[in-house]
Amino acid sequence: MKILIADDKAENRYLFEVLLKAYGYEVVSAANGVEALEMLRQDRVGLIISDIMMPVMDGFKLCRVCKQDERLKDIPFIFITAAYTSEKDEQFAMSLGADRFIRRPIESDDLIGIVKDVVAKQRAGHTPSLPAQEKEEASYLAEYAERVVSKLEQKVNDLEVEIAARKQAEQQLNQYTEEVEDLYNRAPCGYHSLDKDGVFVRINDTELSWLGYTREELVGKMNFADLITRDSLKAFQECFSHLKEHGSVLDIEFDMLRKDGTVLPVLMNASVVKDDNGDYLMCRATVYDITERKALQQELERQARTDSLTGISNRRYFMQRAEQELGRSRRFGHTLSMLMLDIDFFKAVNDNHGHAAGDMVLILLAKIACNAVRDVDVLGRIGGEEFAILLPETDTQMAAQVAERLRQEIETASVPIEQGPAIHFTISIGVATLRDDDAGIDALLKHADQALYEAKQTGRNRVCIANAGTHPMPAQATEGGACDE
Ligand SMILES: Nc1nc2c(ncn2[C@@H]2O[C@H](COP(=O)(O)OP(=O)(O)OP(=O)(O)O)[C@@H](O)[C@H]2O)c(=O)[nH]1
Known part of the structure; x- marks a missing residue:
């Protein structure tokens, strides 16, 4: 049918x-x-x-x-x-x-x-x-019209209710959109989205203010890679490739470049947004300004490397640098010498003038030593009143000359004090040069220390050279006294 x-x-x-x-x-x-x-x-x-x-x-x-x-x-x-x-x-x-x-x-x-x-x-x-x-035709038409009109009225009512509901939904949507926009733009972190080539699609006000650009200058025009420092560029490009391949990257640190050329260190998290076919549409990134954290980190690192009284390298960092220099000198066949310095009768300085005056002496010694050496030399405070200087590409004769010059400079320096005459002090210095049979920095330090002991034993305020039998004494190292180990 x-x-x-x-x-x-x-x-x-x-x-x-x-x-x-x-x-x-x-x-x-x-x-x-x-x-x-x-x-x-x-x-x-x-x-x-x-x-x-x-x-x-x-x-x-x-x-x-x-x-x-x-x-x-x-x-x-x-x-x-x-x-x-x-x-x-x-x-x-x-x-x-x-x-x-x-x-x-x-x-x-x-x-x-x-x-x-x-x-x-x-x-x-x-x-x-x-x-x-x-x-009857008339009664049919009347009933028909009544049915249609009542249905139309009902429809109009339904439409009015629907329109009112839609208006309310539209208002709520507008409010919500405004709220989201506001949160996006005023967030305490940067937000941006990039297309598949890395060109800006969107960026929030916070990140714009950090970078010093306007939205018009960036969106659709500039590539994110244009805002990366030369040093960070390779790391960033690797990170962007990884992001496109794996869908997300976490806690990537690199340096961005502001419009005025200054550097902005940032930490970034990003994830890929795909279209319905699963193809890359854009990536969304959250960016944090880590300037303060970086500065703090650098300060902590500096403090960990530095002797707080004198501002020069502490023993741990000195040894670290010395190991690096040892590696370099062995690799390139360069000579490497070490000076060990110790203030003479320093206990008496403390006893006679007080600990604070003793500190001033240590600070002055560090300052003079710092000015006396080259940038490539490594200066460190390795004990209470003991200092060491590592001299790369320096043979025994040159090292002894540096030591003698330093000894003389210290001999003529003085620390003024409030009551009484200024404090004069002297230092003894041991010099050693790396030998083929030295196992490492400790061996070099030991030889320099032995020469220093010799300088102390033979009258102080002098320069002594380890294994002087194999390294002739330089002519200049005589004034305050010089000796062979
Ligand atoms: N003011 C001050 N003194 C220190 C510091 N570190 C170590 N000293 C002092 O350095 C002195 C070292 O004395 P000693 O080891 O007896 O040696 P010295 O008196 O210099 O005698 P010689 O080395 O034999 O000439 C001690 O009195 C320590 O208290 C410091 O940071 N500040």
């Missing part, structure tokens, strides 16, 4: 078709009453299932025309509607000669049950009780 479906919604027609075909019915469908009538006049149909609200010709009119047509009036007619759901709607529909009135939603099983029932009754010769054509 063939069933005609009249419904303006394609998805409804499709669902009916699938369902009814599954139960062995043939199905034809029309999008409105006029189309339905054309089909009914060309084809033999056993049942009409019609929506009510349709354009061109609605379901009420379709039913009335069918029931007035001799060839169509016996075809059973079922209304199915989601819009005309009141009792009056049903009464009016049934008054037109319909067999059934179904309100949506309805379960498939129930719908099929009704279809089977209506078909069975029709086969048994049953016809609807009150065909519409028996009603």
Whole structure:
């Protein structure tokens, strides 16, 4: 048996078709009453299932025309509607000669049950009780107009409610968008997004203010790589490739360049945003200004390397640098010499003038030694009143000359004190040069220390050279006293 479906919604027609075909019915469908009538006049149909609200010709009119047509009036007619759901709607529909009135939603099983029932009754010769054509035309039109107008009023009401709800949703959305924009722009960190080439797509106010650019100068114009220092560029490019390949990067540190050329150290986290096909769309990055942290870190590192009283390298850092220099001199076959310095009778300075005055002496010694050596030399305070100087690419003779010059400078220097004459002091110096059989820096230090001991033993205020038998004493190292170990 063939069933005609009249419904303006394609998805409804499709669902009916699938369902009814599954139960062995043939199905034809029309999008409105006029189309339905054309089909009914060309084809033999056993049942009409019609929506009510349709354009061109609605379901009420379709039913009335069918029931007035001799060839169509016996075809059973079922209304199915989601819009005309009141009792009056049903009464009016049934008054037109319909067999059934179904309100949506309805379960498939129930719908099929009704279809089977209506078909069975029709086969048994049953016809609807009150065909519409028996009603007066005027009363039909009045009722029809009432049904349509009440439906239109309801529709207008529904639309007004919907419009009000949409306006409210739009307002909320605008408010939310403003809030998100505000949070994005005023965040305490930088936010930016880059396209696949690294060009800015978006950037927040915070990061713009750090960098000193306007949004117009960056977005769509500049590549992020243009804002990276030369030293950080390689690391950044590797990080960007990793990001595109793996989808995210965490805690990457590098230096950015502000518009005024100054450096901005940053820490960055980034993740990739993909399109529906899974292809790279853009990356979003969060950037933190780590200037203060870097400065603090550098300060802590400096403090860890530095003797707090004199400001020169402490023993640990001196030994670290000395190991590096030893490696270099061995690699390039250069000579390497060491001076060990110790203040003579320093205990007496403390005892006679106080610890603070002793500190001033240590500070002055460090200052003079610092000025006396080259940039490549390594100066350190390795004990209370003991200092060491490592002299790269320096043989014994040159080292002894440096030591003697320093000894003389100290001999003529003095520390003024508030009461009494200024403090004069002297130093003893041991000199050693790295030998092939020296195992390391400790051996070199030991030899310099032995020479220093010798200088102390032989009268102080003098320079002594380790293994002087193999290294002749320089002529200059004589004034305050010089000796061979
Ligand atoms: N003011 C001051 N004194 C220090 C400091 N570190 C060590 N000293 C002192 O340095 C002195 C070293 O004395 P000694 O080892 O007896 O040697 P010395 O008196 O210099 O005698 P010689 O080395 O034999 O000439 C001690 O009195 C220490 O207290 C410091 O940071 N400040």
